Amino acid sequence: MISVCMATKNGASYVAAQIDSILSQLSAADELIISDDGSTDDTVQIIQSYQDQRIKLIRHNVSQGVTRNFEASLKASSGEFIFLADQDDIWLPSKVEVMLQQLKEHDLVISDCLVVDHSLNIKNRSFFTHNKSGKGLIRNILKNSYMGCCMAFNRRLLNRALPFPKDIPIHDFWIGLIGEMYFRVQFIPDVLVYHRRHSSNASSTGGTSVFSLPRKVVNRYRIIKSLFLHKSYAG
Secondary structure, three states: OEEEEEEEOOOOOOHHHHHHHHHOOOOOOOEEEEEEOOOOOOHHHHHHOOOOOOEEEEEOOOOOOHHHHHHHHHHOOOOOEEEEEEOOOEEOOOHHHHHHHHHOOOOEEEEEEEEEOOOOOEEEOOHHHHHOOOOOHHHHHHOOOOOHHHEEEEHHHHHHHOOOOOOOOOHHHHHHHHHHHHOOEEEEEEEEEEEEOOOOOOOOOOOOOOOOHHHHHHHHHHHHHHHHHHHHHHO
8 A cells, every 4th residue: 555645835836736646646545645734725625626535634724844744644644655745746657656666675765856847847857966866874964865755665664764853854854864774775767756846845855955054054963963862762
């Protein structure tokens, strides 16, 4: 069983196209869990209009923030394989098939993606190339390669990653580093997602960082501290 975990907030302009691209690749036994962070536009109404039993909607009246919103969807999931999804991307038709094949031998897989603007005009043909992405714990602490919209992993890894520490800067960064520390990770060169970058994105991953150098240093300190505490707790 597959659980696709999506976080939404004011995504009415794009969410239907993303849901369509996901549902077309899921079986009747799979689920799409959407956690909405208090949208004030038509996002919730669009989601509810599908009347699809595979869709499970969680609604927050008080804003949780990106990381906690994703955590809510992950905690509600029940599948053996978990895919993360942004509200404004589009999955290519082979995404689930290719990633499931890789998950037979790996615990966490991440694909390349095509970075596009709000109208799907190409901005960057390879996030991997642009970001110099690759495996390695220290490498990814210094420069994160893990972009949630391109990631899938098994429940064993998810159980190790939850609950999220309060100090982590972003969920996908944390999950990727847990994969690096304890599990088998694979980078897939296939481009499997159209990843939109626009002014309303909740996260800067995949684009130019909005964080200042001091903020980046603080974020790295927090993630290293959380990893150290997690390792001590896990034994």
